[in-house]
Amino acid sequence: DGGITQSPKYLFRKEGQNVTLSCEQNLNHDAMYWYRQDPGQGLRLIYYSQIVNDFQKGDIAEGYSVSREKKESFPLTVTSAQKNPTAFYLCASSPLANTEAFFGQGTRLTVV
Amino acid sequence: QKEVEQNSGPLSVPEGAIASLNCTYSDRGSQSFFWYRQYSGKSPELIMSIYSNGDKEDGRFTAQLNKASQYVSLLIRDSQPSDSATYLCAVSRLGYNTDKLIFGTGTRLQVFP
Numbered sequence: 001d002g003g004i005t006q007s008p009k010y011l012f013r014k015e016g017q018n019v020t021l022s023c024e025q026n027l028n029h030d031a032m033y034w035y036r037q038d039p040g041q042g043l044r045l046i047y048y049s050q051i052v053n054d055f056q057k058g059d060i061a062e063g064y065s066v067s068r069e070k071k072e073s074f075p076l077t078v079t080s081a082q083k084n085p086t087a088f089y090l091c092a093s094s095p096l097a098n099t100e101a102f103f104g105q106g107t108r109l110t111v112v
Numbered sequence: 113q114k115e116v117e118q119n120s121g122p123l124s125v126p127e128g129a130i131a132s133l134n135c136t137y138s139d140r141g142s143q144s145f146f147w148y149r150q151y152s153g154k155s156p157e158l159i160m161s162i163y164s165n166g167d168k169e170d171g172r173f174t175a176q177l178n179k180a181s182q183y184v185s186l187l188i189r190d191s192q193p194s195d196s197a198t199y200l201c202a203v204s205r206l207g208y209n210t211d212k213l214i215f216g217t218g219t220r221l222q223v224f225p
Contacts, residue, residue: 033212033213035215041217042118042200042216042218043156043200043215045215048213056212090156098143098144098205099144100146100161101146101213102158103155103156103157104155105154105155106154106155
């Protein structure tokens with residue numbers, strides 16, 4: 001089945017720990033995005049990538065890092081520098097920048 | 113000024129009525145406009161896209177775009193209780209290092225029987 005797969009669905013992080021969220025797509029899409037959603041809030045852009053080996057910061061990139069070594073994969077690392085990481089993280093991809101984007105099922109990250 | 117603005121709602125409409133959802137955006141260079149539906153606890157799903165001025169219809173949904181007024185709307189005809197969700201407006205423009213898909217905070221729609 002074609003689609004966007006995020007894993008894990010639920011993730012628990014201890015204080016001071018780095019964690020990596022996985023996002024894989026088999027749609028042959030060029031552009032990929034990471035968003036964060038807090039309860040009752042809209043989606044805020046963390047990072048985005050239009051091509052392999054290139055990515056740009058979004059509005060709330062501090063405390064996060066990404067890589068785009070393969071077209072299919074765009075992992076997000078939540079570092080210990082992110083002081084309030086508890087949120088719903090959504091990965092999306094689109095065929096080209098500026099076209100329709102489709103979402104994975106999301107990862108809920110909780111700090112314990 | 114927020115890049116994409118939506119009334120948070122809730123917008124309550126009776127079953128069978130027309131629901132009208134509105135969105136304004138600040139970047140006049142914006143080229144692509146999208147409406148997503150998000151059920152509680154789920155990820156957003158794309159329901160409409162519109163790229164040029166005017167109306168675009170798909171089943172019970174109609175998207176309307178007015179670039180001069182920087183305004184995009186979504187009409188849902190014959191609203192059903194299953195339409196109860198948060199509707200997110202998203203806007204994009206093309207350009208290296210400038211292209212990004214920006215979302216509004218969403219409007220919560222409640223359709224009551």
